[in-house]
Amino acid sequence: MTMTPFARALFVFIASSVLSCRTTQEGLRPDADGVVRLTLVGTNDVHGWVMTQEERFPKGTIRFGGSAPFAGYLKVLREDNPGGVLLVDGGDLFQGTLMSNLTEGSTVIEAFNALGYDAAAIGNHEFDYGPVGPQTHATDPNMDSFGALKARIAQAKFPLLSTNIYESNSRLRPSWLPGDGTVIIERKGIKIGVLGLTTPQTPTTTLPINVATLRFASLGPEALTSAKRLREQGADLVIAVVHAGGRCTETTDPSDLHSCDTETGEVFEMMKGLPYGTLDAVVAGHTHAQIGHYVNGTAIIESFALGRAFGVVDLFVDPSTRKLVRERTRIRSGIEICETVDEATGTCDPRKLRARAEEVKPVAATWMGKKIAADEAIAAVLWPGEARVAELQGKSLGLTVPKTLGRNYERESPLGSFLADSLRTMCRADVALLNPGGLRADLAEGPLKYGAVYEVMPFDNAVATLDITGDQLVSLVRAAFAAKKGVFQVSGLEVALDQCPGPERLKSVHLPGGYGVDPNVRYRVVMPDFLARGGDGLGPVLATIDPRQVDLGETRGNNVRDELVDFWVKNQESFVAPSPGRVTIVPSAKPCRGTESHANP
DSSP: OOOOHHHHHHHHHHHHHHHHHHHHHHOOOOOTTSSEEEEEEEEOOOTTOOSOEEEEETTEEEEEOSHHHHHHHHHHHHHHSTTOEEEEEOSOOSSSSHHHHTTTTHHHHHHHHHHTOOEEEOOGGGGTTOSSSSOSSOOSTTSOTTHHHHHHHHHOSSOEEOSSEEETTTOSOOTTSOTTSEEEEEETTEEEEEEEEEOTTHHHHSOGGGGTTEEEOOHHHHHHHHHHHHHHTTOSEEEEEEEOOOOBSOOSSTTOOTTBOTTTOHHHHHHHTSOTTSOSEEEEOSSOOEEEEEETTEEEEEEOSTTSEEEEEEEEEETTTTEEOGGGOEEEEEEEOBSEEETTTOOOOHHHHGGGGGGOOEEEOEETTEEOOOOHHHHHHHHHHHHHHHHHHTOEEEEEESSOBOOOTTSOOHHHHHHHHHHHHHTTOSEEEEOGGGOOSOBOSEEEEHHHHHHHOOSOOOEEEEEEEHHHHHHHHHHHHHSSSOOOEEESOEEEEESSOSTTOEEEEEETTTEEOOTTSEEEEEEEHHHHTTGGGTHHHHTTSOGGGEEOOTTSOSOHHHHHHHHHHHHTOOOOOOOSOSEEEEOOSSOOOOOOOOSOO
């Protein structure tokens, strides 16, 4: 059929009008190849490390980590994909540095606001500060156990999300937690639903008293329910920020999961129960490890910890169906945040550079072909806090560490043994127990300053003591090593452990010299109150002990860190590593299956 000029013009007008109307309604912004490209940027387990760190080498200084250099990477990504970047975090924003703890996380939120975060998961350590003020937990009915967290939620210009937190008594969502733990964000015309989840381990990985009124539901069912609700509300994609993770030792092939703890890693367990396509991407956290893999078609990233790395997932959406083109998804995890790098190796990780310290030549970092410049505005936001921290960190204790005392999450360590011995001697106790996750840094060789001790022990736990029988002591030690929380550091005991973590890991326990623990004798045991309140799996055993046998140290007026500092200064401590051998690892008859044990959750 031949169209008249008028009819042809009318057809073009109507067609263009319909197309224009559709474009306006949908607001889609496809790239040149006809799909909508979105850039998901994920961080996790910052733990207060928003300031840039540095290590000096003979030829210059390597500067790494922190919010100001990270802003440089974000600038590159945002210029590469204007309007298409979504920035999220997998939780544990707070706790771990003077910068964070002096302000109960306020400085961290300031930095995150300046970086333009869109959402973050609520991690277990978000509950550590308890009420507003110096108390780490409520000591009278007028104190609010969630006061500090509420203040940070109010301060943040982005939502802190968790869909699986409920009140224990009512089984309802806490009224102080805004919304339903989800949010819908639009990028390039695509509606992106984001849901948050918090590890059910939280009651044993933060001060238990602070979350005693809460229940943390299972991850999989909550993810499924929330994802369905988001799609019903119009979300085209659904992304989860999950403060629960796993561990993979190899990331070269994102489709190869053989090196991942798929049997016990929380995020992998969550994914097993989800139908294909429930989630389009996951930003995980909690385990301080690296994941950069596809699990049942879903991209999962986790990028170490302490503000030193991030991950990127490139997502491609079909504009006609508004669905993810899964085969085009790209993963980049564990990307180092560097202001300067070694010219030869391109890394800013001091651990990789110390072996060739004399050859390290710092140069400006580049990424995706562009120079990384630290953001001066963010540096200015952090400067007042850094000045205050520098003053405290630089406080000399008049002592010297002759040789670095190192920590080890999975073994007996010189640092752990030394600290346990100090705590036992200070309290004139028979036994001392320290959880390995409470030790956050090595104690470096050289003149000892307060800041170094703080980095080792950033938690404000009180010194708790227990007066228990030998039977109760053995039960407590068995529970400690069965909890898959790494290897507890001990003093006053000799233990043998199976190589593989599990409920029966403890093979034997003796007093020094091989003497047996008398089941009827009473022993004085000292530990951080985090453990004495049931943390790291000790709760079931402590529930069987008369509370009158437990002194939580609430009247001591100081914390473990500062009491030890005073003890060391008074006694002019020599800081010599104790002889090894108090923890023996027994080879297992069978290969160990993957474990959920992880460094410093």
